[in-house]
Amino acid sequence: MKFLVVTITALTIHLTSCAPTTPALDSTGKINTIRPTSKLSQRGAQQFESIKRTKRISTNPTYNAQIKRVAAKLKKAIHMPGANWEFIVFEDPTPNAFALPGGKVGVHSGLFPITKTDGGLATVLGHEIAHITRNHAGSRITQASGIALGGLILDQITKNRGSSQTERAKIAAGYGTLGTLGLALPKSRKDELEADKIGTMYMAKAGYNPNEAIAMWKRFAAYKQSKGNSRTPEFLSTHPKAETRIKALNSFLPSAMQEYHSH
Numbered sequence: 001m002k003f004l005v006v007t008i009t010a011l012t013i014h015l016t017s018c019a020p021t022t023p024a025l026d027s028t029g030k031i032n033t034i035r036p037t038s039k040l041s042q043r044g045a046q047q048f049e050s051i052k053r054t055k056r057i058s059t060n061p062t063y064n065a066q067i068k069r070v071a072a073k074l075k076k077a078i079h080m081p082g083a084n085w086e087f088i089v090f091e092d093p094t095p096n097a098f099a100l101p102g103g104k105v106g107v108h109s110g111l112f113p114i115t116k117t118d119g120g121l122a123t124v125l126g127h128e129i130a131h132i133t134r135n136h137a138g139s140r141i142t143q144a145s146g147i148a149l150g151g152l153i154l155d156q157i158t159k160n161r162g163s164s165q166t167e168r169a170k171i172a173a174g175y176g177t178l179g180t181l182g183l184a185l186p187k188s189r190k191d192e193l194e195a196d197k198i199g200t201m202y203m204a205k206a207g208y209n210p211n212e213a214i215a216m217w218k219r220f221a222a223y224k225q226s227k228g229n230s231r232t233p234e235f236l237s238t239h240p241k242a243e244t245r246i247k248a249l250n251s252f253l254p255s256a257m258q259e260y261h262s263h
Contacts, residue, residue, distance in 0.1 A: 119212030126199030
């Protein structure tokens, strides 16, 4: 068993070392963009077309005017080579938004009562687009492939040592839990905090006061609390707790405000 613990630890260290280490901002404060592969961008465009066929597109004039207004400013502030921008409001009461590689952005109608202002909407759009410009989807795929490969290697090792099917299943389950709690979920939370930071820089570059980002996330936290969606322990969640992300944004606010005042 000690041998297996050492093996699992070695695999974990290897997988962690394979993660991208490009910092979000360089020494001058410029955002380091990681361009998604053309295959990912193509897949994103195809997925967006599928979503448009299955979800009802909103005709709300207020929502559509606001997203058009905010998107126009953000597109000028965000460096995304080869983007074929498309911003669409979908009729869906759940307060959500998403961005897909290639510049495809969708916003649910249920989000607008929470974002409220142009700055609030810019906060969410900047956050979602930051996931694309930092290629978080691509890095998650790479990590998932690495974890899967590690599982195959570990299973082969246990098989070669004569472990029974039951033992191998238990070891695989333990490895899966380690991969999820020790790698996948922490990376997801780290990506969310990075998207918060980069998204705030985008909104600042577009002329929106970064203080609105903190106000918006507080409104979103209040909404989640009212729905009882804030009880999951942070280590079991894909997203950081509201307190964690707001604290991180407050720490980053001076840099974002400097960017805001420079435009």
